[in-house]
Amino acid sequence: MDRVTLNDVALRARVSLATVSRALNQPALVRDSTVRRVREAAADLNFRPNLVGRNLRARTTRTLGVVLPTLTNTVFADCFQGIERATRLQHYSVMLTTTEYRVEDELAVTEELLRHRVDGLILTVASAAESPVLDMLDCEKMPYVLVYNQSPRPHRQTVSVDNRIAARDAVGHLISIGHRSIRMVTGDFRESDRAQLRYRGYRDAMRAAGLVPQPPVEVPLHTAVASGALAQCLRGRDPASALFCSNDLLAISVVSGLLRLGLHVPDDMSVVGFDGVDLGALLYPALATVVQPSRDIGESAVDTLLARLRGDVPGRSIVLGHSLRIGETAVRFARRPTSQVIRSPNRRK
C-alpha cells in the first residue's frame, strides 16, 4: 500500500509538511537547497501526491466529465480521443460515461459525475432543445459545452459542424451530379437532434432544386438494415437513385444491404453518409460522406470549457468546417436500364 504522505516526506527531509507542499508545487517560494532535499526525500519514499486530498482542499478537481451516447460509433470515440489529448495537455483529467442512447439515463450519469465534483462537463445529449440534464446544469450554473448537438438557445454553447448546411451540401452534391430522386435514411429521430437537422438540410437541398423532399426512411439503429426498408426506396413510380444516410455506420450498413440485394453501388444506387469515420475511406467502394472533424470537436470543446472555467465570458458556439469526401459510393446518375433486374449478389460469373 502507498501510505506515504506529505508528512512522511517532511519527516525525512527534516522540514515541515507545508514546506514540502511548497517545494513540490511552487519551488520558487523555497530555497533551492531545500527543494533539492525535499525532492530527494520524495523520490526515496516513492511519494505519490494524493489528488483526493488536494481536490478536497482546493475545492476543484481539475477533472472534466464527459457524457457521450456510445463509443461503438467511432465518431464519438475519435471525439473522446481529442478530448483526452487536450485535457492531458492542460493537466486536467477526464471521467467518461456513456448512455448507450438511453435518454432516460442522461440525468443519472451526469449526477454521478457531479458527485465526483468534476469542474465542468462535455456532453452530447439526445436533444439540446429539450433536455432535463441541461436544464439541471443551467439551474446549477455548472459549466458545460455540448459536442455535436446544436442548440436553438444561444447560451447553450456547442461545438459542432453546421449539420443542416452540411447535409444540404451533401444532397446538393448528389443533385449536382444528376440525381433527382433522393431519399434520406435515418435512425430514430428521438435519439439524435443531429439527424433531424440533417433531414432539414436534405429538404433544403431538394427544394432549392425544385424537387420534392420525401419523408425519411427510419430504420432501427445499429442493426443490419432490414432489406424491407431498402426495398421501400426502390419501389414505386419514382424509385430512388441515391440515398443520403444520417450517419456513416448506417450508410455502411445500407451499402451492404444493397449489395446483398444484388444491386451495384454506386451504379444502381448512390449512397452518401455523414460523419467521415476513417473506416469509411478504407472500404471498397470507399464511402462518400460528409466529414466532420471529430477530434477537433473534442479538442475545441475542452479549450472552450477550460476558458470558461478560467472565468472567460461564455462566448458563442463554435461551428467547425465540414467537407465532402467524394468516395466511390456516389456517382453521376445515369438513366437506368429500362427493365431493372434484381440480379443475384455479385458472385463471380
Next chain:
Amino acid sequence: MDRVTLNDVALRARVSLATVSRALNQPALVRDSTVRRVREAAADLNFRPNLVGRNLRARTTRTLGVVLPTLTNTVFADCFQGIERATRLQHYSVMLTTTEYRVEDELAVTEELLRHRVDGLILTVASAAESPVLDMLDCEKMPYVLVYNQSPRPHRQTVSVDNRIAARDAVGHLISIGHRSIRMVTGDFRESDRAQLRYRGYRDAMRAAGLVPQPPVEVPLHTAVASGALAQCLRGRDPASALFCSNDLLAISVVSGLLRLGLHVPDDMSVVGFDGVDLGALLYPALATVVQPSRDIGESAVDTLLARLRGDVPGRSIVLGHSLRIGETAVRFARRPTSQVIRSPNRRK
C-alpha cells in the same frame, strides 16, 4: 455553485452532522422519523454528497482505472462499455485513459490514475510479459486485471480468449476447406502480444497439417493496407489463397485492398479476421472472423477485480470462449484459373 454540505442539511434538519451522514447512508441506525426529516431537508436543499470528501475519509474511491490502447478499434470500445456497465451495477465509477498505442505512455497515464487513488486497474498493455507498468503495479501491490493480454506469469491475472488456440482454429478452418497456401497479415508485433500469440496459432495450425508456415506480413496499423504488401502475397511460385489477419480492422482493410486490385473476395482470395466486431457482420461480403466476447471480457474483468478488492484470493486467469463466424469472405478453395488475370475493379459490365 453547490456549496450545500452535510452541515447545512444538519442545521436545517436540526440534528447533528453525524446523524445526517448516518441517516443517508445507514438509515437503520437512525430513528425513522429522523431519517424522514433528514431526507426532506436534503431534498429541500438539493444536497449532493461530495465524493471527494467521502473518498478522502474512506481512503477508498470506489473508482476503477482503465487503460486501453485506443477506442477507435471497436473491440476496446465494446470492452469499455462492458466495464462501464458492470461497474455501474456495483456502484463503482471508472476513469478511462488511452495510450493510442504509445507504449512509452503506459506508465505515465497509469501513474496519473494512481494519483487519483483508483482502487484498482483494468488494462491492456502492449506486452504482458515485459511491461514496466505491470512491474510497477506488482511492486506496489496495486490490484489489477489485464484484458486481452495473456501473460506467462500466472500471478498477472488476465481475462481473454485463448488467442493461440483461437487463431489455430481459424487457420484450421481455412485448411479444412481446402486452403494450402495461407499467410498471416499483422500490424506491428511490438504493439500487441496478442498478435504474436495469434501468429503462433497460425504456425500450429499449418504445422499440424503438414504445411509450411510463412513469415508474417507486417503492415503499418490503421492505414490503408499498402497494395505492395498484398501483392507480396500473390507473387511467387506459391501464391496465397487465403489470408489470416490479426484483427478485424486490418482484415477489412485487406479485403478492400484486394477488391481494389481487381480481385474477387473470396473467390480469388479468402480472408479471415480476428475480433468479431459488429461491423464486420454488416459488411458485404460479411467478414469471416474469430469472435471474442468483448463486452463479457470487460464485465468479467470488473467482477474479478472487485472480488479481489473485497479480499478474495487472486484466483486464476479467465479464458472466455471464442467462436468462428463463418462469414462470406472465406470460401472453399477451388483450383484457380491457369492464368490468373488481375482484372480491373468490379465496375459493372
Next chain:
DNA sequence: TACCATCCTGAAAACGTTTTCATCGGGCGA
C-alpha cells in the same frame, strides 16, 4: 546600533465526509 524589508519556514486551519467514542434517556429484569 537600530530599523526595515526580504526571504524562508512552520503552525494551524480548512476542505466535506465517515466513524469512533461518549452521553443520555428509557425500558426491562431482578
Next chain:
DNA sequence: TCGCCCGATGAAAACGTTTTCAGGATGGTA
C-alpha cells in the same frame, strides 16, 4: 427501586492536501 443494556444522538478526530498567517533569520540602510 436499582442496575443494565440498548437505541439514538452528538462531539470530535481523522483522511491528505493547500494556504494563510506569523515569526525568525538575514542583509541592507540610515
